[in-house]
Amino acid sequence: MNHSLSFRLRKVAIVFGSAAVGLLIAASTHAAENPGYIEDPSRRTTGIGKFYMGREISFVMGHQAAGWLNRPGRIQEEMPDEVVANMGLEPDHVVADIGAGSGYFSFRIAKLVPEGKVLAVDIQQEMLDIIEATKATEGVTNIDGVKGEIDNPNLPANSIDAAIMVDAYHEFSHPFEMIDGIYTALRPGGRIFLLEYRGEDASVPIRPLHKMTQEQVIKEMSVFGLEWTETLDFLPWQHMMIFTKTE
Numbered sequence: 001m002n003h004s005l006s007f008r009l010r011k012v013a014i015v016f017g018s019a020a021v022g023l024l025i026a027a028s029t030h031a032a033e034n035p036g037y038i039e040d041p042s043r044r045t046t047g048i049g050k051f052y053m054g055r056e057i058s059f060v061m062g063h064q065a066a067g068w069l070n071r072p073g074r075i076q077e078e079m080p081d082e083v084v085a086n087m088g089l090e091p092d093h094v095v096a097d098i099g100a101g102s103g104y105f106s107f108r109i110a111k112l113v114p115e116g117k118v119l120a121v122d123i124q125q126e127m128l129d130i131i132e133a134t135k136a137t138e139g140v141t142n143i144d145g146v147k148g149e150i151d152n153p154n155l156p157a158n159s160i161d162a163a164i165m166v167d168a169y170h171e172f173s174h175p176f177e178m179i180d181g182i183y184t185a186l187r188p189g190g191r192i193f194l195l196e197y198r199g200e201d202a203s204v205p206i207r208p209l210h211k212m213t214q215e216q217v218i219k220e221m222s223v224f225g226l227e228w229t230e231t232l233d234f235l236p237w238q239h240m241m242i243f244t245k246t247e
């Protein structure tokens with residue numbers, strides 16, 4: 001499958017007398033072009049030595065560190081309940097949590113979409129197993145684990161109202177293909193919530209490759225024509241950036 005190309009079919013109703021006939025007449029494309037990757041071990045700092053739009057990509061956080069994602073101090077550091085409360089979700093929304101890890105955000109979002117569901121996407125089966133175990137202990141039924149691939153979130157086209165990535169995007173080894181897949185999965189008007197530690201702020205105590213500047217994020221999202229809707233700056237250390245698929 002060519003992930004850089006997705007088709008959005010437009011239906012045009014042509015009226016003959018009193019009869020409306022739905023006719024499929026046109027296929028338009030969102031053919032975002034990959035700006036390209038540069039693999040240059042000589043420029044490697046603490047990441048994988050692969051660069052996208054001037055940014056070195058970070059290593060993936062292994063499932064062995066899953067416990068760290070649930071550390072108690074994270075409530076103050078990342079205010080997860082306030083994050084999900086600010087997503088403007090409807091009870092029937094379908095939300096993809098991309099790079100879900102142990103489900104720290106998935107379980108909070110699931111409470112806000114009782115008639116919808118959360119698609120918790122991760123490339124590590126061990127993370128999905130942790131989510132399944134927590135679902136069983138907590139009796140949660142509206143989270144579906146999705147085994148993603150490094151270059152594909154494996155979500156059906158036109159199937160989600162929102163996607164959230166928390167502390168995850170900077171470690172996607174194929175950011176172009178991932179956002180392309182998310183864009184295709186979003187319904188028109190759907191939103192992407194991208195949370196990363198603030199790269200502009202030296203006082204945020206996180207290693208540089210695990211941070212991103214707003215300028216860099218906007219540059220990378222603009223490849224897809226995603227509209228930068230707003231940035232919420234209520235978090236101690238992160239940007240909560242919101243992008244909208246406008247058509």
Ligand SMILES: C[S@@+](CC[C@H](N)C(=O)[O-])C[C@H]1O[C@@H](n2cnc3c(N)ncnc32)[C@H](O)[C@@H]1O
Nearest residue numbers: 061069099100101104122123124148150166168
């Ligand atoms: C630092 S953890 C953050 C987990 C979670 N979002 C949270 O805030 O607790 C990043 C997660 O992204 C996952 N990941 C990395 N690349 C991915 C990709 N291409 N698709 C889906 N998940 C990915 C990793 O396996 C890891 O579980």
